[in-house]
Amino acid sequence: MSSKQIFLSHIHEEKDLALLIKQAIEEEFSGFIEVFVSSDGTSIPAGANFLKRIEDGLINCIGAIYLISPVSVKRNWINFELGAVWIRNAISIKTEGHEVPALPFCHSSMTLNDLPQPICNLNSIIANQASQLEFAFRSLQTAVGGKGALRTDFDTLAGKIVEFERDYTLGTTVKSFLTLLGGDIKILVEHCENLPTNTTHTNLELGFIPTDVVQKITEFEADQLKGRIKLTTKNPGTSFGPQGAVNGAEASVLIETRLITEFKNLL
Structure with a gap:
């Protein structure tokens, strides 16, 4: 069964969190969703054209996740990749196509109230809260055309994200x-x-x-x-x-x- 792709946008310093979320999504939607993570060593193979692979990921994805922290929110790449999916979604809706969800995952002390324009207009979640993770996964489920109960233990996933945040902030x-x-x-x-x-x-x-x-x-x-x-x-x-x-x-x-x-x- 061919899988559909979710584009996961992150900065290099937050690679471990990106891989954690990628694994959780692919385990939940096994066979239906692949997650494009530029730093995972497989989404962009050695020798591949980096910018072309990023472009293909943004064009072909059925949805996108953005890891937003007080550090990443200031980086140009995050905003560039967000803008690309934003425009794709607007065009898709205008032509009566499917919605292309863009989901900011706030973490490491980034709050919803701290989100700048235009990110604050999106349906963002706090990534270390189990109920909000479940809400995001259900949005992905809708995007892929799935339904039914989710299998992920969101309390466990939220706990792993808390551990990442602890090391990422205080540890560094x-x-x-x-x-x-x-x-x-x-x-x-x-x-x-x-x-x-x-x-x-x-x-x-x-x-x-x-x-x-x-x-x-x-x-x-x-x-x-x-x-x-x-x-x-x-x-x-x-x-x-x-x-x-x-x-x-x-x-x-x-x-x-x-x-x-x-x-x-x-x-």
């Missing part, structure tokens, strides 16, 4: 923060894993650091890692080295150990 933030601090992250992970089980925080002695690094740590402390780290500085002054005079201070950071142990696979 921790990685960026530790990269800013410098040092051997592997040694830091081993140190935290060897601490007593009731240890909630560990203190990182940074030595003398430049003022701009102090400011960046302060930004993490006030925003993305608020309540999870605490910066302490002392002896502000000037250090003289190969790069010349550098203003800064001696610093240490108190950090939750679980931020390091739970996300060690990302570090």
Whole structure:
């Protein structure tokens, strides 16, 4: 049985979520729907014309899903691919053809109220909510001409999306923060894993650091890692080295150990 195609639009950083949703859809509609994901290694084979395959996917799909996060919503490709399906749908309806649904899947703190124009005019869902995932799958079922009960465990699927969001947001933030601090992250992970089980925080002695690094740590402390780290500085002054005079201070950071142990696979 020939299958129909759903175009799944995503940015590279959100590939794992795209593959998770692709698998769920293809398992639900086995034999009826294939999901085009540009980064899955099969939708665009090695040596194929990338732009031509994207174009073919947008022309031939019976519907499209857009992974919308605070990061992806600012990317040109998402908006380009959304516009292509939007126009196809308008033409199809005008010529009394089938509707080509375009479904934004909001995730990683993107809310429906935060969606900009024109995406906010579409019937979007919050991807980590089971009931809304089921609603989206029923829209796909209608597009493919199917009917009947759905088999997907939407609570389980929503839970997997929550896990992705957790790693994608907090995990990547921790990685960026530790990269800013410098040092051997592997040694830091081993140190935290060897601490007593009731240890909630560990203190990182940074030595003398430049003022701009102090400011960046302060930004993490006030925003993305608020309540999870605490910066302490002392002896502000000037250090003289190969790069010349550098203003800064001696610093240490108190950090939750679980931020390091739970996300060690990302570090």
